[in-house]
Amino acid sequence: MIDLRRLHVLRAVEHYGTVTAAARALHLTTSAASQQVRGLARELGVDLLEPQGRGVRLTPAARSLLAHADAIQARWDQAELDLRADHDDPAGLLRVSGVPTAASVLLAPMAARLRERHPRLSVRIQEAAVLEGFDLLFEGRADLSIVEVTPRNPPPGDARFDQRPLLDDPFDLVVPDTHRLAGRDRIDLAEAAREDWIAPVADSPCRPHVLSACGAAGFTPDVVHLALDWNVMAHLVAHGLGVALVPRLAPLPPHLPLTRVRCTGDPHRKLLTCTRAGGHERPAVAAALDELRELARTAVA
Missing domain, CATH: 3.40.190.10 (Periplasmic binding protein-like II)
Incomplete structure (x- = not known):
């Protein structure tokens, strides 16, 4: 019978990409996680990991096993739901x-x-x-x-x-209240092509959306400032240091002299x-x- 604890370690290796990362997430040592996977491989009589450069990768047998493991996890969760079926009130x-x-x-x-x-x-x-x-x-x-x-x-x-x-969360162009575009209901983003830009930092999930929206409008933004937090970005815009695309869901500090302008095509995340x-x-x-x-x-x- 398969040891489900060992199977969970293998699922974690697949999810996190390495034995080390899986061990960290499961609060195990790397050695202990490796031993769990090797023990599972011995139980099944198949290789589950194979060398790849300095690391390892899952074998086809391991990936086949994980397809069943995901189904087992789903059935286990469903069993828990069934046991609580008499208690429909959220608690x-x-x-x-x-x-x-x-x-x-x-x-x-x-x-x-x-x-x-x-x-x-x-x-x-x-x-x-x-x-x-x-x-x-x-x-x-x-x-x-x-x-x-x-x-x-x-x-x-x-x-x-x-x-x-x-x-779908649209991006608005955020400009100072005194900016030439501030009085417009909607603009073509190309009208801001020559502006200085404030953009999300490189690893922000919103950065590709901003660059893609500008690219679709026919230009590459001249990014002069980078920010992680929308609040920081808002303060940079308010001080006249550039314009920015900000998701409509992101609240802007109400005391800052800022205007949101909607963009043609509604770029969004x-x-x-x-x-x-x-x-x-x-x-x-x-x-x-x-x-x-x-x-x-x-x-x-």
């Missing part, structure tokens, strides 16, 4: 995570509504970067995450996760809700998703 602990703007604009009011409507339900919120949200779900440390679509995300068909569209496979059927998660969909309808109007 207990619900752990949610989200990218920063979603955590503040969507998850915070969601938690307040759930507290009012379901007093037996306790919500815990964690701000998390996109890939960290998937890690929290995989590790069982979150039940629901709001993530942004990026090229590095697991594919939509990944059997471990249930990813569903939540909202996509936000998703994500659970483990089948997780959306849990009463607490289902209640949270209902609240999030209602909030999303008016969040970027």
